[in-house]
Amino acid sequence: MSKKGQKWVFKISNPQNFIDFLKKLKLVGKSVPLEIEGTNLFAKVRTPDKSVIKYVSVDLNEVLEGEFPPSILKIGIMELGKVIDVFKYFNQEEEININIDSQTYDNELIATNLKFSSSSLEIDVRCADISLLAYIDDTIQRSIHSTEGSDVSFTMSKDMFQKVSSLTGIDSSPEELLYFDIHDTGVSIRGKSFKKHIMQDETATGYTDSAVYIIYKNQFSFIDQETSEIHFHENRIVVKSLDSDSIIAIGLVEV
Numbered sequence: 001m002s003k004k005g006q007k008w009v010f011k012i013s014n015p016q017n018f019i020d021f022l023k024k025l026k027l028v029g030k031s032v033p034l035e036i037e038g039t040n041l042f043a044k045v046r047t048p049d050k051s052v053i054k055y056v057s058v059d060l061n062e063v064l065e066g067e068f069p070p071s072i073l074k075i076g077i078m079e080l081g082k083v084i085d086v087f088k089y090f091n092q093e094e095e096i097n098i099n100i101d102s103q104t105y106d107n108e109l110i111a112t113n114l115k116f117s118s119s120s121l122e123i124d125v126r127c128a129d130i131s132l133l134a135y136i137d138d139t140i141q142r143s144i145h146s147t148e149g150s151d152v153s154f155t156m157s158k159d160m161f162q163k164v165s166s167l168t169g170i171d172s173s174p175e176e177l178l179y180f181d182i183h184d185t186g187v188s189i190r191g192k193s194f195k196k197h198i199m200q201d202e203t204a205t206g207y208t209d210s211a212v213y214i215i216y217k218n219q220f221s222f223i224d225q226e227t228s229e230i231h232f233h234e235n236r237i238v239v240k241s242l243d244s245d246s247i248i249a250i251g252l253v254e255v
Contacts (some may be wrong), residue, residue, distance in 0.1 A: 147231040
């Protein structure tokens, strides 16, 4: 196994875009391997029981300035919250840079350390061993997130996501269920204490018969509150954002 050290230096041109990217991942899990490939920064994260798998990507040019690696660079993050918190220690007007130390392991670039710095402050974050983190194969991720062959689908607005998210707070237990009712007059979402019509006087795409799809209430909070396409399959719901490059699959509950 060969090792060759390399350092990558970037200016963080838009800290908020970087933070937003990390927060979307943190909704599902605290530990994740980030990947830089070409001009994309992306990650795949899942819950420990594998019932939820999420993919989030952002154009590097919207986050960083500098020379990007010629091959894929993997960055193991053990606690996303700690990386997000790094930014609160810098002054808002400061220019922040990130230095990424990496080693080549079996022809792969693996980050070993992140250094966040400004003219007044330096903070080091040790990278996690990639082998200790849950890694989702690209082929499996694409298959699970495929929207082809879905039973029914519809679009849900950002405003509606926020309304439903607020309503889920009425029910106290996170283990309570959330029901998506597909019927001939539209789509409704209901919990133990509420029912919200999210589509009225029109049917979902692909509708043929009334159906009910069920997830756990707490899993709704893993979805980005953005205008999205929602696709229902026999065993999962797939939510694809129309506002960003983010997609999530949630396994359905059988009752």
